[in-house]
Amino acid sequence: MSRRKQRSAFDQVSEFDRGRIVAYRDCGLSFREIGSRVRRNQTTVMRICDRWTQKGTTDRCSRFYPPQCTTSREDRQIVRMAVMDRSDTSRTVAQHIESVTHHSVSARANRPRLQQSGLSARRPLLGLPLTQNHRRLRRQWCDDRRM
Secondary structure, X not given: OOHHHXXXXXXXXXXXXXXXXXXXXXXXXXXXXXXXXXXXXXXXXXXXXXXXXXHOOOOOOOOOOOOOOOOHHHHHHHHHHHHHOOOOEHHHHHHHHHHHHOOOOOHHHHHHHHXXXXXXXXXXXXXXXXXXXXXXXXXXXXXXXXX
């Protein structure tokens, strides 16, 4: 199998190319001609055209996202809270947003909003923090082995 065919077999077909495929098919071109024009496999072109005629859409799967429960203003407030107090977990941010806006926002729903801004809420600490004695002994151990 040639390099180009290998690449086109695994690449995702962009929305623009899917639109081109449907438009070429409406113009009366064959699947082979369309495949050569958009540099895709003939089977891929057939599958996209079939999906268009059956469902009226070229999407690979129908995406049913739940409606977003927060507005863009509340999203900005979530981000502002994460910036102001970096020690907050996403759960505490969610509880604060819920007390202010009276919307129940899960901690899991906060993470994408923070990631869009390049932030992340602090992960809860899983282990116990070291005591002062542990820290002193650890630092002493490191100092001994530094050289």
